[in-house]
Amino acid sequence: MRASVKKSLLEIYDRLFRAYGPQHWWPAKTDTEVVVGAILTQNTAWGNVERAIDNLRRAKALNWRALRSLSEHDLAELIRPSGTFRVKAERLAAFVGYLWEHHQGSLRSMLDGELKTARPRLLSIHGIGPETADAILLYAGDRATFVVDAYTRRVLRRHFLCNEKADYETIRGLFHAALPAVPQVFNEYHALLVAVGKRHCRKSARCEGCPLASMPHDRRL
DNA sequence: GACCAGGCACATC
DNA sequence: GATGTGCATGGT
Numbered sequence: 001m002r003a004s005v006k007k008s009l010l011e012i013y014d015r016l017f018r019a020y021g022p023q024h025w026w027p028a029k030t031d032t033e034v035v036v037g038a039i040l041t042q043n044t045a046w047g048n049v050e051r052a053i054d055n056l057r058r059a060k061a062l063n064w065r066a067l068r069s070l071s072e073h074d075l076a077e078l079i080r081p082s083g084t085f086r087v088k089a090e091r092l093a094a095f096v097g098y099l100w101e102h103h104q105g106s107l108r109s110m111l112d113g114e115l116k117t118a119r120p121r122l123l124s125i126h127g128i129g130p131e132t133a134d135a136i137l138l139y140a141g142d143r144a145t146f147v148v149d150a151y152t153r154r155v156l157r158r159h160f161l162c163n164e165k166a167d168y169e170t171i172r173g174l175f176h177a178a179l180p181a182v183p184q185v186f187n188e189y190h191a192l193l194v195a196v197g198k199r200h201c202r203k204s205a206r207c208e209g210c211p212l213a214s215m216p217h218d219r220r221l
Numbered sequence: 222g223a224c225c226a227g228g229c230a231c232a233t234c
Numbered sequence: 235g236a237t238g239t240g241c242a243t244g245g246t
Contacts, residue, residue, distance in 0.1 A: 038227090039228095041226090041227055042227080042228040043226065043229080043242095044226060044228085044243075044244090045225080045227085045245070046226085048243055048245085049227090051244085052243095080242090082243070082244095083242045083244075084229095084240090084241040084242050084243075085242070085243075086241075087230090087242085088241090126229095126230080127228090129228060129229050129230085131229090132228070149227040149228090150227060165236095190227090193227095202226085203224085203225065203226090
């Protein structure tokens, strides 16, 4: 990695932290909610996910035992507001099935151990891709793995820190090379990227007032 | 009414 | 292995 990329990544963190302060992420009460939210937020605005999680809470289904006993059809109805609900019901069911079959319903057991083992374990579950796996590991498991989301890609691309077709693992590698492998740091950085992303770095850029606006960038990228 | 939002799996070339 | 497509809701 170019030294200038590392320098820029550190500067972005500084600027965002000074502008926004600690974010206290993930926006969920329990580890179970983190996992459920991570799956439901796939290609979906967070507000829709909250409605779905509220439905699950009201149905007293926000725990692994209840989730295991729900039919996929009933699960789909509860999470309908989060969109692509049949797909997500299948993915949630796949996760819950794996959790019970291999870890007796213990999320702790599933997320502990070597990261080199725990991450591929998650990725082997149908519906759990790299971003969802890393979000679960970092925010529910307190493991030092960086979450690369759409905002992360867009911020880095607009600031010339990666090229158009840099893949997930490449971008994740940039953060792992630039930062100390401390969960709290990865946690805060990802949350800050979402904060700036929601305010300024959506598909149509709104750079006015952005803490990163005085750094080199191209809002068209 | 078009476009977008904190992806992923699968088909096809 | 690169690229395209379905999934589907609610907000702007």
